[in-house]
Amino acid sequence: MITSEKNDNLESLMKKIKSGKDLNEKFKIYSLFYVTQPHYVKVINMSLQIWEPKLWKMVKKAYYPNLLQRILNKLS
Numbered sequence: 001m002i003t004s005e006k007n008d009n010l011e012s013l014m015k016k017i018k019s020g021k022d023l024n025e026k027f028k029i030y031s032l033f034y035v036t037q038p039h040y041v042k043v044i045n046m047s048l049q050i051w052e053p054k055l056w057k058m059v060k061k062a063y064y065p066n067l068l069q070r071i072l073n074k075l076s
Contacts, residue, residue, distance in 0.1 A: 002029055004036035010043055017044070018052070027058050034063065 002016050013033055020026035030048075034041055048056040061069065 002032065004032055008037060008040075010040055010047075013037060013040055013044060014047055014051075017048075017055075023054060023058065026052070026055050027062075030055065030059055 002019070008016075017026055017029050017033070020029050030044070033044065045056070045059065048059060065073065
């Protein structure tokens with residue numbers, strides 16, 4: 001079980017995210033920290049772009065959609 005603690009730092013957060021068994025589990029862990037550790041989100045995003053590009057694509061689509069994706073989401 002992964003938990004968010006007050007004394008977590010960037011290194012511990014990235015270890016927890018990377019500890020997921022598959023892409024969906026990593027995304028769920030990221031979502032936990034997106035809500036509980038918002039002050040680390042920008043740095044985590046930069047790290048994901050470099051070290052976990054597939055996960056970054058999922059995160060980008062879910063949390064940072066572009067204009068076309070927003071339109072498609074509203075139409076569906």
